[in-house]
Amino acid sequence: VGGTAFYYQALFEGILTDEMPRDRDLERAMERAWESGGAQALYEELKSVDPLAAARIHPNDRRRILRALEVFRLSGRPVSLWYEAGSKKETSLCPLYLGLYRCRESLRERIARRAAAQFASGFADEVKGLLEMGYDETCPALQGFGYRELVMYHRGRISLEEALERDIKATRAFARRQMTWFRKFAPALWYDVSRSETDEITRQVMVLWENQLKVVRFP
Structure with a gap:
């Protein structure tokens, strides 16, 4: 469970969490509990076993709440610790991080x-x-x-x-x-789009990209 930032991290840093346990029967049982009016109780359970995850998940976000509880019930380990520890794997990618901000x-x-x-x-x-x-x-x-x-x-x-x-x-x-x-x-290059013209930023990025291509070796 995650958003764009987690996808970047998994792709460029090799941090994956595909080893987290899954049990379809438990998943369906918790779905039934949620549907029968147990949403608040399940969220309270998550707050007690994994307050870090609960703080990041909206109380109505059924999918993420149930997934976090599923991982904890099967492993005895909070899902927040799974993500924190991760499992770093070697990657041959050499990314050029560029960011836009205002x-x-x-x-x-x-x-x-x-x-x-x-x-x-x-x-x-x-x-x-x-x-x-x-x-x-x-x-x-x-x-x-x-x-x-x-x-x-x-x-x-x-x-x-x-x-x-x-x-x-x-x-x-x-x-x-x-x-x-x-x-x-990091390291990343950030461009303030509220102070620079788009064409100038594009020109600078293209120069950086061309220089990157000169030093990166492709398999």
Whole structure:
């Protein structure tokens, strides 16, 4: 379970977790427990056995909660430790890490504008339609930014204005976590797109790429 950063890490650093145990019967049993109303109890169990994983997983993220519990029940070892330890394997890849970023204020402003534009373009109606079709909070697609806040709005728990503010706040926090994560990929060259022209950045990147090709030996 992971996102883009984990894929990069697995590909370029050889950190894989394919040795984690799996049991389809246990998986189905926990699915039934979740469906029968045990979602909160299962999340509380995860918090008690693996607080690090629980802190990173949304309480409604059934797939990741159940997978983390499955690994713990089978191995007696928290899934967060599996990812931390990993199993480094040799890799012949020689990556050139290039990153694009914006200054903090510019990024915060763009996130707010993007969220406001989404809400003004019928986002709430889209989520309402999905709920009317029978989807609910347990659906992974409805746990994305904006979706989970609008589900709460349609459930009468928060106002539309609060849903927008929560969406903006959550997206900004995610952007900060992303930058922290990707700065682990070193050495890397970062380009501030809020201060440099796109054409100039492209030119510099192409020069670096051509130089990289001169020194990398392909199998």
